[in-house]
Amino acid sequence: MKIIASSIALFFVLFACALQAQTDPIGLWKTIDDETGDAKSYVRISEKNGKLYGKVEKLLLKPQDTRCTACEGDKKDQLVVGMEILTDLEKDGDAWEDGEILDPNNGSTYSCYIELENDNKLKVRGYIGISIVGRTQYWYRVEE
Numbered sequence: 001m002k003i004i005a006s007s008i009a010l011f012f013v014l015f016a017c018a019l020q021a022q023t024d025p026i027g028l029w030k031t032i033d034d035e036t037g038d039a040k041s042y043v044r045i046s047e048k049n050g051k052l053y054g055k056v057e058k059l060l061l062k063p064q065d066t067r068c069t070a071c072e073g074d075k076k077d078q079l080v081v082g083m084e085i086l087t088d089l090e091k092d093g094d095a096w097e098d099g100e101i102l103d104p105n106n107g108s109t110y111s112c113y114i115e116l117e118n119d120n121k122l123k124v125r126g127y128i129g130i131s132i133v134g135r136t137q138y139w140y141r142v143e144e
Contacts, residue, residue, distance in 0.1 A: 025096065025114060025122055028057065029139040042142060045086065052096050052114070054086030056104070070107030080104045089114060101126045110134065 031041045042058040059066060059081060066080045075083065089099030094115060101112035101124065110126035111134075117123050120141040127134025 025052065025116055028142040028144055029054075029122055030060075030142050031139050032137060033061075034135065034137050041080075043085065043139065050090070052086065052089040052099070053084055055082060055084050056080050057082075066104075068104045068107060071102070071104065072107060075102070075107075086112065086114075 025045050026047055027045060029043050029045060030039050031043055032038070033040045038061060040059070040061045041056050042060070043054045044057045045052055045054045047053075058064070062080075064081050067077045068075055068080055068083060069077060071078065083102070083104060085102040085104065087100050087102075089096035089112065092098075095113050096115070097113040099112045099114075100109050102109050103126070110128060111131075112124065112126050113131065114125070115123045117138070122139040122141070124137045124139055125131055125134055126137075
């Protein structure tokens with residue numbers, strides 16, 4: 001009887017962990033070019049002080065030594081690999097909002113929110129002013 005009770009308890013613990021994983025965008029994501037549909041980079045999303053940030057870990061279409069020549073300020077001519085492109089996203093219900101996303105292709109920074117569509121698909125929306133005026137990409141979790 002103890003074995004059955006232990007098995008049931010273990011099942012519920014594992015089930016709860018699986019549900020938690022579905023609400024957590026922390027990890028490695030493959031970005032997709034919304035114009036060509038090609039995979040273009042890997043971005044690692046991590047948490048610092050309750051906010052989410054994302055750094056480019058690998059470029060898939062360009063050389064690893066590509067620099068952000070269009071960026072301004074301290075990111076001008078910085079290597080894209082290692083560059084933080086998602087900043088200051090705060091949890092709000094099922095989404096993370098009030099952050100920014102940098103497009104290293106043109107050096108522009110946009111307001112941003114992200115939301116998990118499912119455990120392996122992340123909706124990333126960059127916009128100017130209000131979220132209706134913007135662009136959505138979908139990123140896909142990379143198994144590590």
